Amino acid sequence: MQVILIQDVNNLGGKNELVTVKNGYARNFLIPGKFAVEASATNLKIREEKLKVQAKKEAKLLAEIKEVIAKLQDGALKVGAKVGTSGKIFGSVTSVQISRAINEQKGYEIDRRRISILDDVKELGSYKASIDFGSGHVTEVEFEVVAE
Structure with missing residues (x-):
């Protein structure tokens, strides 16, 4: 049957x-x-x-996911962090801060749970984070940690 x-x-x-x-x-x-x-x-x-x-x-x-991916790959994000005298940041940069930076700089709201940071971010510099949109759509976003 x-x-x-x-x-x-x-x-x-x-x-x-x-x-x-x-x-x-x-x-x-x-x-x-x-x-x-x-x-x-x-x-x-x-x-x-x-x-x-x-x-x-x-x-x-x-189509919406492709549009968001194209916007996210257009230029690096700037994430501010409090820095000590030796150039190391207090704590580390988290996915919450990256999500907030994407919202403020690119205009898209992305859930922090979809963002995974590839390296430990403990110093100023450029880093990469991976964003998983689901159904096999993953992109890498470059972000730069700058002193506040």
């Missing part, structure tokens, strides 16, 4: 996927548990429409 999955099912498939399963599994578990619906002509048309809408959303999101 062919069914359309309404939600992800372990070891079977993902949402909106058309799968073939045994009749008993579909009638006794998947359909009553609201994991799937029978693959009738109407349900197949509804699935196609959902997939089209999802593809449009993903294309729009991808």
Whole structure:
């Protein structure tokens, strides 16, 4: 029996996927548990429409991500830090400070949890951070630590 999955099912498939399963599994578990619906002509048309809408959303999101990546790679960010007399900074630069700098200098709000700093930032200078936008889109951003 062919069914359309309404939600992800372990070891079977993902949402909106058309799968073939045994009749008993579909009638006794998947359909009553609201994991799937029978693959009738109407349900197949509804699935196609959902997939089209999802593809449009993903294309729009991808365009936005590419625009943000292009803006972020245009010039280095400047992150201010308090510096001692020896040129070392107090503490270290964190992803929160980088997120704040991106918001102030580039105009994009990026969650600090998506930012990972590649090196320990304990002195003035240029460094790189990696930003993960999800679904395989990762970019590196250069930032310069300057004295406040």
